[in-house]
Amino acid sequence: MNRNDYLFHPPRFADPSVLRPLTAPLAFARTVERFPNRLAVVDGPTRLTWAELAERVRAFAAALQALGIAQGDVVALHLPNSWEFVVAHLAVSQIGAVSLPQHVPYREAELRTYLGHTEAKAIVGYAEAAQRMLSLLGDLPHLQTVVVTGPATGPALGFAELLATFAGASPQPVDLDPNDPFALFSTSGTESLRAKVCIATHGGFLSNSHDAARLAGASERDVLLSLSGFTHAFGISAIHYATLFGTRLVCLPKYDPLAFLDLVERESVTIAWAVAAQLSDITSLQRARGGSPPATLREVRTGGAPITPGLADDVRTYLCPNLVIQYGMSELGCALVTRHDDPPEAAATLGMPLDGAQIRIVEGELWYRRACAFRGYYRDPETTAATVTEDGWIRTGDLVTLDPSGRIVYAGRAKDIINRGGMKVSAFELEALLAALPGVRQLAIVRLDDQRLGERACVVCSLHRGRTITLEEITAFLAERGVAKYKWPEQLIVLDALPTTPTGKVAKSALRELVAARGVLA
DSSP: OOGGGOOOOOOTTSOGGGOOSOOHHHHHHHHHHHOTTSEEEEETTEEEEHHHHHHHHHHHHHHHHHTTOOTTOEEEEEOOSSHHHHHHHHHHHHTTOEEEEOOTTOOHHHHHHHHHHHTOSEEEEOGGGHHHHHTTTTTOTTOOEEEESSSOBTTBEEHHHHHHHTTTOOOOOOOOOTTSEEEEEEOSOOSSSSOOEEEEEHHHHHHHHHHHHHHTTOOTTOEEEEOSOTTSHHHHHHHHHHHHHTOEEEOOSSOOHHHHHHHHHHTTOOEEEOOHHHHHHHHHHHHHHTOOOOTTOOEEEEOSSOOOHHHHHHHHHHTOSOEEEEEEETTTEEEEEOOTTSOGGGGGSOOEEOTTOEEEEETTEEEEEOTTSOOOBTTOHHHHHHHBOTTSOEEEEEEEEEOTTSOEEEEEESSOEEEETTEEEEHHHHHHHHTTOTTEEEEEEEEEEETTTEEEEEEEEEEOTTOOOOHHHHHHHHHHTTOOGGGSOSEEEEOSOOOBOTTSOBOHHHHHHHHHHTTOOO
């Protein structure tokens, strides 16, 4: 892909000063030069200095070029938070290719959709996903290369073997500009069956990461641990945070509250990122253990889902007094954030916009405009036009209000998306898939409020005479079609009939009221 694929450009009245002349290779090279012998990445027994990390990045970049990956080609990254993800992401940028992060829970259905839509030429994934990725080779004509961590598996190449083969090599240089494409982010929830993939530029995304990190007082003295996956726009910013400021990055490939607390103590972590559901687990564990806040933590940052006042108090009591709330989306990066000097009650808000941003509230919906925003949905002019106004305002789909201090308060969503612990689930997608269930007459997906995860999916249906159905049958149906488990409905309600509109469509608002009256929804 190239700049001709952009469907949206910063409006002329957006503040251009927020766009810095940054590319990922340039930012990385500057930090390697400044701190060659400081630790850069810690992942279990793997501990890499910036110089050692640079050696692996150069080797993998050279390997990608040898495999035929060129500037503008798309490389999918289907990896947990790990040193391999850091190396692969930075190596892809070194040769001017474009990263396509793919969430670890994704299975064949999701990978086929996003890799097919972007015509990805390669995918780098974890060993356990080898067969899943190899199954795509015959389906996707543009997919040529599968690389797996660990040893080679059949036609899949081994990550470590490639590093060994190309040790000491460097990639051929490419002419890279801050306005060139940097990464594609597949939205984790969508209102249609169409793949929505956000285009991020080097300068836009890195400038956004820089501004968010600067507000946190980032420096080479910090040690950052993100529980948000690097496949999310929030999580991957941790890599950019580190490469921009020389911050040490600690990786936890598999989420575990106890392992997190142990890592914080063992590695003297100063900044931790986590979504609300994870913070609920961790603070509950701390409370049960009678633990005191880790001595080194100076900031806990959360995003992806609202945080309750009770959880905010628990975070301050058991983890760190300084809790930062960040609001963002793949289209915007970090858009709103609370500041370190905000009063405690600011945790009930989304904070204030970053410098150079403009906001509007239109019929309750937040509209946002900043020069660092995305450049449209890849190969989807219709959805881009529906999201971005002619004068550059991005409709977020989130409903907000202003508190007396001028901070923005979240008030729900206009979109029919279920936010399960920060992972977005499309009700429309599930409804379309489950329409093929035998015996079902009407079906809809509604949100259930959940104290830990925020929301869960509930399937509400009516059946043809004499038919029955169970939740287990529904989840087995989705499993057979390769749908990620986090998307599966977690409750089933069978009604005689679902309320409908005059045109015969299921009336979602009436259905939610009906289900709430049954005492299911909070």
